Amino acid sequence: MTKQLDLTDIQGNVVRAYGRFGYPVARYVFLNIRHSATARQFLLAISKRVTSSVEWGDGPGQIKQPDWTVNVAFAYQGLKELGLPRSSLNGFSPEFVQGMKHRRDMLGDDGPSAPDNWDPIWRGNRETREQDVHIFISLNARLPALMEQAYQWLLEQVKAHEQGVVILSGHRGDDGSLLDYQDVKVVMENGKPTAKEHFGYTDGIGDPVFEGAPNYDLNVHGRGKQMEDGSWQPLATGEFLLGHVDEAHEYPPAPQPVLLARNGTYMVYRKLHENVATFDQYLEKHAQNYARHRGLALDNARELLAAKFVGRWRDNGAPLVKAPDPESKAKFDMQFLGADAAGKDKLLSDFTYDDDMSGAKCPFSAHIRRINPRASLQMVKGACPGSMIYNEGAFDTPGALANRRRILRRGLPYGDVKDRSRNDGNHGIIIMMINADINRQFEFVQQQWINYGNDFQSGSDKEILLGNHDADDKAPSKAVLQVDPQGDEAPYILSKIPRLVETRGGEYFFVPSLTALRMIAQGVIDPT
Amino acid sequence: MSNIAGKAYAMNVITPIRWYTTWLNKFYFWFALKFPKTLNGLITLSLIHYARWVIIGRNQFPHLDPAQPKENLKYSYMMFFSNFNGSWDQYVDSFTFAIPGGLDLFWKWNIRYPKSVPLTPFHNYIRYNQIETIHYYNAYPLAASNDVKSAKAVKDALIAFQKHELDASDEDFMKRYNALVRGLQHDLGDMHPTPIISMSAYQVQRRERWHDGRLKQEIEAQEVEAQERSQANAKGE
Numbered sequence: 117m118t119k120q121l122d123l124t125d126i127q128g129n130v131v132r133a134y135g136r137f138g139y140p141v142a143r144y145v146f147l148n149i150r151h152s153a154t155a156r157q158f159l160l161a162i163s164k165r166v167t168s169s170v171e172w173g174d175g176p177g178q179i180k181q182p183d184w185t186v187n188v189a190f191a192y193q194g195l196k197e198l199g200l201p202r203s204s205l206n207g208f209s210p211e212f213v214q215g216m217k218h219r220r221d222m223l224g225d226d227g228p229s230a231p232d233n234w235d236p237i238w239r240g241n242r243e244t245r246e247q248d249v250h251i252f253i254s255l256n257a258r259l260p261a262l263m264e265q266a267y268q269w270l271l272e273q274v275k276a277h278e279q280g281v282v283i284l285s286g287h288r289g290d291d292g293s294l295l296d297y298q299d300v301k302v303v304m305e306n307g308k309p310t311a312k313e314h315f316g317y318t319d320g321i322g323d324p325v326f327e328g329a330p331n332y333d334l335n336v337h338g339r340g341k342q343m344e345d346g347s348w349q350p351l352a353t354g355e356f357l358l359g360h361v362d363e364a365h366e367y368p369p370a371p372q373p374v375l376l377a378r379n380g381t382y383m384v385y386r387k388l389h390e391n392v393a394t395f396d397q398y399l400e401k402h403a404q405n406y407a408r409h410r411g412l413a414l415d416n417a418r419e420l421l422a423a424k425f426v427g428r429w430r431d432n433g434a435p436l437v438k439a440p441d442p443e444s445k446a447k448f449d450m451q452f453l454g455a456d457a458a459g460k461d462k463l464l465s466d467f468t469y470d471d472d473m474s475g476a477k478c479p480f481s482a483h484i485r486r487i488n489p490r491a492s493l494q495m496v497k498g499a500c501p502g503s504m505i506y507n508e509g510a511f512d513t514p515g516a517l518a519n520r521r522r523i524l525r526r527g528l529p530y531g532d533v534k535d536r537s538r539n540d541g542n543h544g545i546i547i548m549m550i551n552a553d554i555n556r557q558f559e560f561v562q563q564q565w566i567n568y569g570n571d572f573q574s575g576s577d578k579e580i581l582l583g584n585h586d587a588d589d590k591a592p593s594k595a596v597l598q599v600d601p602q603g604d605e606a607p608y609i610l611s612k613i614p615r616l617v618e619t620r621g622g623e624y625f626f627v628p629s630l631t632a633l634r635m636i637a638q639g640v641i642d643p644t
Numbered sequence: 645m646s647n648i649a650g651k652a653y654a655m656n657v658i659t660p661i662r663w664y665t666t667w668l669n670k671f672y673f674w675f676a677l678k679f680p681k682t683l684n685g686l687i688t689l690s691l692i693h694y695a696r697w698v699i700i701g702r703n704q705f706p707h708l709d710p711a712q713p714k715e716n717l718k719y720s721y722m723m724f725f726s727n728f729n730g731s732w733d734q735y736v737d738s739f740t741f742a743i744p745g746g747l748d749l750f751w752k753w754n755i756r757y758p759k760s761v762p763l764t765p766f767h768n769y770i771r772y773n774q775i776e777t778i779h780y781y782n783a784y785p786l787a788a789s790n791d792v793k794s795a796k797a798v799k800d801a802l803i804a805f806q807k808h809e810l811d812a813s814d815e816d817f818m819k820r821y822n823a824l825v826r827g828l829q830h831d832l833g834d835m836h837p838t839p840i841i842s843m844s845a846y847q848v849q850r851r852e853r854w855h856d857g858r859l860k861q862e863i864e865a866q867e868v869e870a871q872e873r874s875q876a877n878a879k880g881e
Contacts, residue, residue: 221848510685519741570690570833575794575834577834596832603826606826607825607829
């Protein structure tokens, strides 16, 4: 592919998951606008330091990797306060205008995930003008000391424009404290940074690859879109960036003027609390049954079962499709240890469900199968009872039902698990999902694939880890861990799945290009 | 008004078609029915209950009474009628993602049909020509078509299972039981209310009443009332 993107114009967090580029700590700061013109001056000052997607290098004339990065995004109310003309505001998508809190019914944010239980900053958002979240600023740093430096810089900018913007407080921290920022950092294991979250899973594997993204050709296998001839292609740029052609051969609906939208995108910010005690207890309880069921030693059964929840083994992210049992996992590990970075990525991402259509390896309710089913939804029941088969030629392209539901995932874990026997500590993940159409991409996946199972012919069975499982017995959740239809086992049923992850807040943001950011700051957005 | 009842959505789309090209469409329909493999994609989209296309000739519109003024229609019309699970977007998008070629073939001769790709003009075309459903009755509001198919599969398998002799050894029974559950492993999904797909005032209000228990109370009150009425009727007789 020859598409060349203007990387100096696209914000860095769109193309890079900073955690994987040597930035293990970050702070997310949210501001409220008090005076429009001063707020625009603040943005102008900030915009000089905003990190683009440009490739870094140490050579002469190259841009050096910064010690800390800065990125900016806006909630709908923020764009309004900044004085964008109504005709521009009208071009933003309805769900962005409405905001995450008022989309809670669509997202299944009920019970413990309902806005009443969100962090004070998110509870207050969209209630009164003074509490509205308007501007999002993310700072990622290479070291904790550099993080302080970055934060001090931001405080100085805010102070210099204190009539214009204020930092909103109300992020829950340790022991009930409320912070002025959302603190995130990688989880450490034996003093070393890991790519894990608090349940112990390796996270951030297999981000989609799109046309024009730097180095896409290295890892398009398993991360782009699956083609009829078995090859892989990068997804169309317009799935993730406005102003570029998307998978339906058109420019994604976007606000006017063109420069406001082009190279910008939408970002879904979500704070997800992890109930580590519930997770451990649930896993342990079922591990014992599962060990008997599969005739495995308890330790093996526990890890295999944990892998069945997600579709990947916890320790290194090995996909179940490639390593469905402890023996094949041992072989995978040998290969994995010997592989270089590109080889590791290939081992982790380059697979299809073509040989696992019945879900005997990776269950239909496992996390990765639900959020990216690849070509597996082109399925019909097979002749052998309990089997599903790939329905050759039914759709025009194998990834037909998945290609337009893809999401770039950014973010890091927050907090520490100090006591694994308690749920109420300060621990979870901040996930930021980037897509060109919040409704078609994020909301659809959340609603139809995480909180429902009809597309997977699994009725109301939800995704195991993130599903909004009922706390009471009125509509208890369960999942079927399928087995080989030609074998002699029975499927294993995970019954009464508790709510493992709870929403603690979030909002929909617009991530402008650097051009658009400067234009907003200068107050020159005008579609006429 | 609602296009939604329970988990199902009813869609009616009526599009004009030149009377002298309708024979082409009729030929495609005939061909598709004759060679069902051409409808493979449609069948694989398991959210669909059914879909039906009908050509209504410009002289075939009902004329119920001599008093009804005669219409002189310029076009014939193609009516598309479908029930499905999920949202409008999910349905229309699934069609265009999965079988854009098939869609274009069926609608090709319709006036101002923009083709199914790109998406936005196609969305606009369907919305413009869609007739809203005013009344929609659903006998099984909690069931998606997959739920019904699965329920039938479970029922059939259980009846067959029961027909076997019961004096088999424990081991044999276990083997047979495992085979039964394994054979049904894609039919065991739970049946609970659907995720929320509509933000219409009616649906939002209904949800509010459901959340705070009012809907349940109202239904119970209706049941009590119906019972009292039938008792009163019985006494009256």
